[in-house]
Amino acid sequence: MIQFDFSTIAFFVFAVLTLGGALGVVTNRNLFRGTIWLMVSLFGVAGLYVLLSAPFLAAVQVLVYIGAIAILFTFAVMLTRSLTRLNVRYTRLWPSALGAVLLFAMLVIGVIWPVFGGNELYNQPISDVVRTTTDLGVALVSGEGYVLPFEVASILLTGAMIGAIVIARDADEEEMEQ
């Protein structure tokens, strides 16, 4: 059945980090601490990428998610600071909790376990197929690969950059006039 070798233990450690961090994010009263929990959760996901032999994605997860997106969240929390310690954390607490638990149960009982649980085919990864970052680069740029999404991604990034500047900077100018 399942041998408790090193990678299994590492999987459990990273799974606990991911889910524990996520629970910290959704339950913490102080949003600043919630951001720290978000970093813990994202780090756990990076560890899962390593176990799935996608080390480049793990590095990008640490660089982009923890290094940039979590920092952006910290800034947003500080910019809207005076309301971060709200007395009422939740609206619709119990319906949402019930919905989330039902969703999880439905996913596990209805989809994951019947389709992938007993299937011997999915118990072992294809160990000799490990694609490298070089292959990723070729796939991103090559004509029969993903060159069109690759170029469209730059348009998306430019749009996001311009949009964020326009939206946030107008607020800044209004602030100065006051």
Place this chain on the structure above:
Amino acid sequence: MVPLSWYLIVSAALFSIGVFGVLSRRNGVAVLMGIELMLNAVNINLVAFWRYNTTIASVTEPVPSELSGMVFAAFMFVVAAAEVAVGLAIIITVYRNWRSVIPEETDTLRG
């Protein structure tokens, strides 16, 4: 090694926690954090399915479509970054105009 279903269960749990955060939290920034958790759950799924894909032929010369999981995950990073940049900018602007980060209270357009 860990079977595929364990990764899927972790991912489903992360997604459910994210759904709970999005539905229940009052603060707009916390809602966006829940969306980030959901995006990460999807990313775990993509990479796990790619890793356990039995249709990939173990040939020495890789075909671009064999890397679809990793490429998808890479684009997810870009979409997440763009979404967070614009989403947080909107929340900050809303905060400056309404003095509130609670989505329910910004109901000017309701009429």
Place this chain on the structure above:
Amino acid sequence: MTLQAFAPIGVLIIIALIIGVIILMISRVFGPHNPSFRKNAPYESGMKPIGPGTRRMPVKFYLVAVLFIIFDVEVIFFMPWAVAMRDLGVYGLIVMGVFTLILVVGFIYEWKKGALEWE
């Protein structure tokens, strides 16, 4: 396999955790710890603070963070491309040139708009 290649990073994380815990424990165990109301005040034997201490920051900080995030994300595309550059040759250079050109449009916009100025 790949997991063994990550052993140094694991050792680094473990050592960092141990050092952090040891430092916190040492200062907790050996340092004197008797807080009083005056010691916990924001300015010890200074003026009394007026209003909340958490002022909002100017939105400029957020703008800088957004610009950083956009250029940080490009590592996802530049890194694999740079690793595979010799195999891709001139074609890869052209594709990456188009990619960079589109981003430079946004860069010029933010430069003209003055988002890079700090004042």
